[in-house]
Amino acid sequence: MKRQPRNKNLKYPLIISLTLFHLSISAADENEVAEPDTDEEYDIISVTASRVERRTQDVAGSIDVIDAERIESEKMFNIKDAIQGSPGVLINSKNSAYDSRLIIRGAGQKANYGVREIMVIRDGVPMTDPDSFSRFDFIDTQDIERIEITKGPGSLFGAGSSGGTIQIISKSVFDTDSNRIKLGVGEFGQGNLHGRLAGDLDDSNAYSLTASYRKSDNNWREWNEFESKQLAFKHGYLLDSGATLESELSYHEADLQIPGSMDESEFESYLESGEQKDTTSSPWQHSGRYSTIWFFNSRYEQEMGDLTLKPRIYANHWDHYHPVTGAINDNPGTLVLGTDLEMAYKHQLWGPSTLVAGVTARRDNTEGAKKFTYADVETSPPPPWNPMGPETILHTNSDEAGELLEEEDATNTLYGFFIQETLQPNRRTTLDIGFRYDRNHFDIDNTAYGEYSWGAASYTFFDTPEITNTDKTFNLFSPKLGLTYELSNLLNLYTVVAQSGQVPSESEIQSNPKLDAATARNVEIGLKGRAQAWSFDLALYRTTVSDEIVSVLNEDLTTEFQNAGETLKKGLELSGRYDLNRHFWLEGSFAYSDYSFTDFEELVRTGRTQTPVDRSGNQLPFIPRQQYGLGMGYSHPAGFKAVLRSNSWGSYYVDNANTEKYGGYDFVTNLLLSYQTGSHALSLNVENLFDKLYALEVKKSTSGDKTFSAASPRSAMLSYTYKF
Numbered sequence: 179m180k181r182q183p184r185n186k187n188l189k190y191p192l193i194i195s196l197t198l199f200h201l202s203i204s205a206a207d208e209n210e211v212a213e214p215d216t217d218e219e220y221d222i223i224s225v226t227a228s229r230v231e232r233r234t235q236d237v238a239g240s241i242d243v244i245d246a247e248r249i250e251s252e253k254m255f256n257i258k259d260a261i262q263g264s265p266g267v268l269i270n271s272k273n274s275a276y277d278s279r280l281i282i283r284g285a286g287q288k289a290n291y292g293v294r295e296i297m298v299i300r301d302g303v304p305m306t307d308p309d310s311f312s313r314f315d316f317i318d319t320q321d322i323e324r325i326e327i328t329k330g331p332g333s334l335f336g337a338g339s340s341g342g343t344i345q346i347i348s349k350s351v352f353d354t355d356s357n358r359i360k361l362g363v364g365e366f367g368q369g370n371l372h373g374r375l376a377g378d379l380d381d382s383n384a385y386s387l388t389a390s391y392r393k394s395d396n397n398w399r400e401w402n403e404f405e406s407k408q409l410a411f412k413h414g415y416l417l418d419s420g421a422t423l424e425s426e427l428s429y430h431e432a433d434l435q436i437p438g439s440m441d442e443s444e445f446e447s448y449l450e451s452g453e454q455k456d457t458t459s460s461p462w463q464h465s466g467r468y469s470t471i472w473f474f475n476s477r478y479e480q481e482m483g484d485l486t487l488k489p490r491i492y493a494n495h496w497d498h499y500h501p502v503t504g505a506i507n508d509n510p511g512t513l514v515l516g517t518d519l520e521m522a523y524k525h526q527l528w529g530p531s532t533l534v535a536g537v538t539a540r541r542d543n544t545e546g547a548k549k550f551t552y553a554d555v556e557t558s559p560p561p562p563w564n565p566m567g568p569e570t571i572l573h574t575n576s577d578e579a580g581e582l583l584e585e586e587d588a589t590n591t592l593y594g595f596f597i598q599e600t601l602q603p604n605r606r607t608t609l610d611i612g613f614r615y616d617r618n619h620f621d622i623d624n625t626a627y628g629e630y631s632w633g634a635a636s637y638t639f640f641d642t643p644e645i646t647n648t649d650k651t652f653n654l655f656s657p658k659l660g661l662t663y664e665l666s667n668l669l670n671l672y673t674v675v676a677q678s679g680q681v682p683s684e685s686e687i688q689s690n691p692k693l694d695a696a697t698a699r700n701v702e703i704g705l706k707g708r709a710q711a712w713s714f715d716l717a718l719y720r721t722t723v724s725d726e727i728v729s730v731l732n733e734d735l736t737t738e739f740q741n742a743g744e745t746l747k748k749g750l751e752l753s754g755r756y757d758l759n760r761h762f763w764l765e766g767s768f769a770y771s772d773y774s775f776t777d778f779e780e781l782v783r784t785g786r787t788q789t790p791v792d793r794s795g796n797q798l799p800f801i802p803r804q805q806y807g808l809g810m811g812y813s814h815p816a817g818f819k820a821v822l823r824s825n826s827w828g829s830y831y832v833d834n835a836n837t838e839k840y841g842g843y844d845f846v847t848n849l850l851l852s853y854q855t856g857s858h859a860l861s862l863n864v865e866n867l868f869d870k871l872y873a874l875e876v877k878k879s880t881s882g883d884k885t886f887s888a889a890s891p892r893s894a895m896l897s898y899t900y901k902f
Contacts, residue, residue, distance in 0.1 A: 221234060221235050221708045221713075222234050224237060225326070226241070226326040226327075226328050226335070226343055227239055227328050228334065228598065228600065229334050229335070229520065229522070230522050230600075233708075236670065238608070238610050238673070239332070239674050240266075240330065240704060240751060241326065241327065241328045242326070242329075242753070243327075244260045244324060244325040248260060249325070251819070251821060251850050252850070252863065253362060253364075253863040253897060254319040254320055254322065255392060255394070256276065256278060256319065257276075257319055257325075258270065261344075263767060263807040263809070263823055265751040265768060265805065265807070266282060266283050266805070268280070270874045270875070272402075272887060273394065273403075273434070273436070273890075275432075275434050276404075276432060277434055277436060278293070279293070280293045280296055280312075280344070281800075282327070283342070283719070283747060283771070284773050284798060285341020285342070285680075288727075293306070293312035293314075294310050294311055294312075295340050296312065297312075297333055297335055297339035297342070297343040297344070298343075298346070299343065299344065299346065300316065300317060301346070301347060301348055301475060302345075303475050303518075304335070304540070305317070306336065306339075308540065308542060308590040308620075309681055309682065309683045309684050309687075310339075310681055313467075315406070315469050318408040318410060318430070319392075320360065320370070320372040321388050322346055322347070323347050323349045323353075326344070327342065327343075328342050328344075330342055330698075330700045330719060330721065331698045332656060332677065333678065334596045334598055334612060336614075340680040340697075340698035349386070350414075350424075351376065351386045351426075352414050353376065354376045356376065356901075357374055357375055357376055357377075357901065358899055358901045358902070359899070359900045360372040360373070360897060361899075362895050362897035362898075364893060364894055364895030365894055366394055366395055366398060366893055367403075368895050370390075370391070370897065371390070371391045372389070372390045374387070374388045375387045376412075382415060382416045383413070384415075384416075385411070385412065385413050386410075386411070388410045389409050389410075390407075390408040391407050392404070396890070397455075398452070398453040398454070399437050400438075400454070400457055400463070401465075401466075403433075404432075404433065404434050404435065406430070406431065407430075408428065408430045411427050412425065412426045420480070420481060422478070423476070424477050425475065425477075426473070426474065427472075427473070428472075428473045429470075430469075430470065430473065431469075431470050431471075432470075432471075434466055434467045434468070435464075436465040437458075437463075438457070438460030439460050439885040440454065440458050440459075440887075441458070441884065441886070442884050442886070444458050444886070445873060448871065453891070454888060460573070460885070461572060461573045462501075462503050463574050464501055464575075465501050466499075466500070466577060467498055467499075467500050468498060468499045469496055469499075469500075470496065470498075471495070471496040472494060473492075473493075474492060474493045474494065475491075476491055477490040484523060485522075486522045486523075487520075488519075488520040489517070490518045491516070493515050494513075494514045495512070495513050496511070497509055497510050497512070501574075505549045505550065505551065506549065506551070506577065506579045506580075508548045510545075510547070511545070512544040513544075514540065514541070515540070515541050516538070516539060517538065517540075519536050520535070521535055522534050523535075528602075528603045528609075529601060529603045529604065530602045532600045533599050533600075535598070536596055536597075537593075537595050538592070539594070540590075541590070542590040543588075544586070544588045545587050547587070547588070548583075548585055549583045549586075550581065551579075551583055551630075552576075552579075552580055553579060553580030554574065554576040554578045555571050555573070555574050556571075556572045557571055557636075568634055568636035570634065570635045581628070582627055583627055584624060584625065584626045585624070585627075586622065586624045586625075587622075589620075589621045589622075590618070590621075591618075592616060592617070594614060594617070596614040596615075597613065598611065598612025598658070599611050607661070607663050608661070608663075609662075610660035610661075610662075610674075612657070612658050613657040613658060614656040615653070615655055615656070616654040616656075617651065617652075618651065618653075618681055619650070619651045619652075620648060620687055621649055622648040622687070622688060624645070624647075625643050626644040626645075627639060627643050628640055648687055650693075652694075652695045654678070654681070655679065656676070656677055656678045656679065657677055658674065658677075659674065660673070660674040668707055669707050670707075671704075671705055672703070673703045673704075674700070674701075675699075675702075676699075677698065677699045677700070679696070680695055680723075682727050682739065686739040689739045690739050693727060693740070693741060694741050695725070696723055696726050697724050698721055699721065699723075699724075700720070700721040701720050702719040703717075704717035711756065711757045712755065714752070714753065714755075715754070716750075717752075719751075720746070721746075721748075722745070722776075723744065723747070726744065726778070727741060742779065743775060743778030743779070744776045744777040745778070746774055746776045747771070747772075747798075748771075749771045751768070752769075753768075754766060761814060762810070762812055763810065764809070766806070766808050767807045768804070768805070769804070769805040771802065771803060771804075771805070772797075773797060774795060774798065775794055775796050775798065778793045778794055779792055779794075791835070793834045796834060796836045797830075797831050798831075799831045799834060799836075800831075801830055802827055802829055802830040802842055803829075805826065805827055806825075806826050807823065808824050809821065809822060810822050817853050817854040817855050819850070819853075820850065821850040822847060822850075822867075824846065824848075829841045830842060832877055833879070838878060838884075840873065843872040843889070845870075846868075850862070850864075857900055858898075858900055859900075860896070860897070860899075861899070862895070862896050862897075863897070864893070864894045865890070865893050865894075866890065866891060867892065868892070869891055869892035871888075871889070871891060872888075873889065874887045
């Protein structure tokens with residue numbers, strides 16, 4: 179059985195509590211504390227929105243929780259397997275690996291790979307760099323218990339979260355009921371092997387050991403392979419005082435190839451054949467990321483009457499070989515050290531109140547990072563009008579590193595303070611008042627020996643090295659005011675006003691040290707309903723982002739980043755589920771997004787001439803007006819389960835000028851069939867059941883060229899799990 183820690187407030191993994199509200203509104207004194215109902219409630223407990231356990235119905239904000247049942251039913255080859263379908267959230271992957279690109283309410287759109295403007299947390303530890311870039315190669319997707327998504331700014335967990343926060347909660351060391359061996363094989367060379375062994379060393383000590391291996395050839399397209407190896411050891415210690423200490427040490431090794439994009443004719447060929455096995459017209463055929471990571475995390479929790487202490491320390495060391503557009507990044511190692519000292523205090527202020535406060539500190543130190551040319555490239559002779567000029571790069575032939583372009587040492591230091599008071603002036607009203615302040619400092623020493631010239635499509639080397647030091651500090655203030663009112667025992671109304679700052683990335687800061695942080699301000703109102711047979715969430719929001727960081731081309735055709743313009747994001751999100759009976763259920767989601775530039779001039783280049791063009795009033799590219807999903811499931815007491823989920827991403831503009839739209843995709847459907855008997859389970863996951871061929875993303879440059887990133891055709895994976 180699962181042995182829970184003695185501390186009753188520490189629940190790892192978090193569990194679903196069942197409660198059903200009665201329908202009548204109580205006539206009791208509004209200032210009295212509500213007594214627990216004799217009926218059962220039905221809701222899910224969350225910790226991400228407020229850092230303390232709270233029903234999602236009581237959270238003043240939009241939050242989605244992907245529970246253990248959903249995660250268990252997915253093949254979890256990629257985190258997108260669980261997240262896709264949440265309204266207002268887009269997550270896709272070019273090769274079904276950890277290269278997930280994540281967008282929440284339009285935030286994160288600038289990132290061509292990875293995650294920007296969204297805070298990613300694993301068991302309370304930030305996976306997001308101080309400059310807001312996140313990677314998923316730290317995450318063992320086979321060891322996830324639940325995922326919580328909060329949308330919009332105002333997170334207590336960290337800076338750089340203007341789009342929202344995602345917390346990934348892994349299986350607890352105290353969960354000795356989840357031992358298993360899982361084996362999966364599938365199309366396109368997919369393979370998955372996972373094992374978990376957990377138990378008690380004695381009455382006070384518990385342990386778990388997990389190992390995972392995933393791979394895929396993805397041979398429907400060139401340069402599309404993926405492989406990862408992960409090993410983790412966790413230890414849990416129950417002190418006589420009731421305190422709990424949980425620690426983890428893990429190792430991750432991940433190799434990822436990122437295929438080149440297609441032009442329009444190549445994409446049309448893909449639509450006809452269902453595969454793309456020749457090199458594309460993209461010059462950069464050999465992008466990828468090859469990384470190793472050591473990760474350590476230790477958290478302590480002690481309850482002393484009304485006061486609960488939650489200190490945490492963490493460390494990780496990662497390196498990568500990272501061929502990208504124009505150059506190859508080779509980082510021999512970044513060392514991250516951090517701590518988060520949190521406390522929660524229950525008291526009486528304006529009714530029953532809870533104060534959550536803490537400080538956080540983190541230091542990322544990189545020494546000896548280098549940037550190289552591609553050594554093995556195909557080139558064309560210089561143009562006739564410049565016969566002494568450099569040769570133009572047509573495409574790469576391999577990811578072999580060539581000459582040294584840059585050397586860099588960098589230190590990112592983050593100090594933060596957060597506080598939130600939750601008040602309950604009467605039994606129906608909950609008020610959250612809080613803020614987070616972060617001081618983010620960048621110290622970057624860079625020596626450049628050359629660069630990739632976008633205009634000439636070639637490498638240029640300097641006569642003397644260019645030495646620069648970037649010393650920049652950002653002060654981010656993220657206040658939040660939330661109000662939840664219980665209309666009835668089934669319905670809660672909420673409103674929230676919040677703000678978050680968004681720091682630039684390291685490369686953006688180096689391009690322009692005068693950059694300021696962008697600021698996102700959100701006003702939202704919503705309605706939540708919970709009952710035993712149904713649930714729904716409705717949210718209406720208005721987010722203004724000022725000092726947006728945009729890229730512009732200089733006269734010498736180099737790229738620079740500037741604070742320019744403002745965007746307005748207005749939207750509606752609706753999701754719900756209805757249980758028809760004990761065996762059948764239906765679910766659905768819908769998002770309406772009206773995102774536009776309110777103040778933005780784009781520099782359009784013709785030859786070597788740039789002309790500013792006003793884009794104010796235009797829609798943001800890539801974000802459709804409509805996004806929707808449907809799902810249905812059947813579960814039989816004999817152990818059989820079937821689930822169909824379908825997602826649609828509506829048409830969207832492919833450029834800032836709004837000259838052309840791409841049709842998106844309709845009803846891309848995934849199927850799960852599973853059967854469980856005793857300790858044995860067999861499941862079949864089919865992605866893209868009807869083999870729809872479409873583009874994950876389409877972009878159009880100011881010169882009119884379009885690029886396409888193709889989605890995967892249909893693929894199936896068969897998995898066997900033995901639990902013990």
